[in-house]
Amino acid sequence: MSDNYFIGVDLGGTNIVSALVTAEGKLLIRDRRPTHARKGKEFVLQQIKESIRTIFAESQLPAGKIVAIGIGSPGPLNTRTGVVISPSNLPGWYNVPLKEIIQREFSLPVYLDNDANAAAQGEKWLGAGWQVNDLVCLTLGTGVGGGIILGGKIFRGIDDTGGEIGHMILVPNGRRCNCGNMGCLEAYASATAIVERTYEFLQAGKNSSLQKAIAQGGEFSASLIYEHALQGDTLSCQIMEETGRYLGIAIASLVNILNPEMVVICGGVSQAGEMIFRPLREEVKIRALQVPAERVKIVSGILGDNAGVIGAAYVALQGWREER
């Protein structure tokens, strides 16, 4: 078993990351390249193939040692048919049989899962959740991805669409969300939403050191806001605090519904640490029922931006094992 190798591919709207991983979870080789999503579906498919080919070439392994490929892709998608349906951040993708395309190219079994589920499985396998069997994973990025692991296995629901925690309704009739609904968690706590919420305050004339930084050409991003919060900028601090509270309210509901052992927060925003985690934990403590609130550990992911690619390799490992 330890002689088998797996390739994980983390397909994102911005970057494609591939990696060679052993059955024990050692990450041996990693390839990262821009997705160039705007260049369209065929270009992106070439990028994916090129990235996988690079892993094969660099591995210098004899034929047959790499036994399966796992791909974490933006959803919606169908894990059973291996078709990516219509991801909002991959323009031109509509019912793409990704599993079949990659399978045909490399003559290896390919397993597909959505990116947030892959990240959750990565953190469960080798990350923050390696000792627990029931965890909820939130990935804060362009959107808010969710993955739920119950009894050690990813929870999918009847149509594979379960775990969409980013689309829990936080504020009925609140901020407009990309999904068409209003008030979803994603419309408050994604990196995109953090920037938008800050922008609205700036537009309304609120003072902030961000103004000067942006005027000087700084990229207006969630991490810029975090940096200014660290330097004590009042608006940036307020935004970080409120982000933690929004997350805390949603997590309090999840804690009451699922009574999980752990909640793992992944993605760049989670790097803001206590500035987000303190208000987040406060809200959970105040709002959730006592027993599950005392139980749940709320932690930052520890695999960083490798969670997705490691999780994708795990998807390959699991799929391959199940079919043997």
Add this chain to the structure above:
Amino acid sequence: MSDNYFIGVDLGGTNIVSALVTAEGKLLIRDRRPTHARKGKEFVLQQIKESIRTIFAESQLPAGKIVAIGIGSPGPLNTRTGVVISPSNLPGWYNVPLKEIIQREFSLPVYLDNDANAAAQGEKWLGAGWQVNDLVCLTLGTGVGGGIILGGKIFRGIDDTGGEIGHMILVPNGRRCNCGNMGCLEAYASATAIVERTYEFLQAGKNSSLQKAIAQGGEFSASLIYEHALQGDTLSCQIMEETGRYLGIAIASLVNILNPEMVVICGGVSQAGEMIFRPLREEVKIRALQVPAERVKIVSGILGDNAGVIGAAYVALQGWREER
């Protein structure tokens, strides 16, 4: 197997219902009596024992035919230890070893579950959900109970507290809930909350045919409001419609998180039918993601107020089978 009989007990704050049920789910005998919860723990325990004794006596079965007892009780409780911790509607109950007490009295194995989980299992076994494996059950009564069935089995979470759908946060900082939190679904959609919301409108001087009915001594209850809504009273109609919308918002979140096949609404309020279900389904359709929203069937429970007692008998059947 068909020669074995099970007793289910549905312990509520108002009534205790016991029943004799076959392994195939035939309800043969039923005993219903007031709980008289205010008379305290010892009195209620006597009522439970008396109710079970009545079932034994009426059954006229030879010894050994009744093989297990299942009890659905208000939580919080621990299914493994069989201890009822501190239900808000059973005054004086604090860490009561209910399983052990009943086991000792009748020398039969006793299995405990919370009332909402019992109702969910009843509707799954013999009710609305008999053909599905993944369902969410909401019981609207004094509170809002929740039960989640995944892969045909009740989902409990790590501490047995999972499924507390009544304590999803619907409106952050909204109406005060019995749990101490604010804005829980229970604070909007329980029978109690329906009466309170109506009362506030009446206090604020809103006109309604309810005023006269109450002045004439009618009990101010959710079913009175429903009756007046049927007769076209504007305020009563508005309250029913809003109740459906509140439920719909919470269910939209659940549909996105759990992608269930079915949502079953139980309890007296669910009898209001389309007056609640139409706005409820509208909200789910508008708010939830398309695939899981199109999948989910949202229906009224069909076991009526027997869901709990039938579910309790199923808890006995399941527990007994697992231990053989």
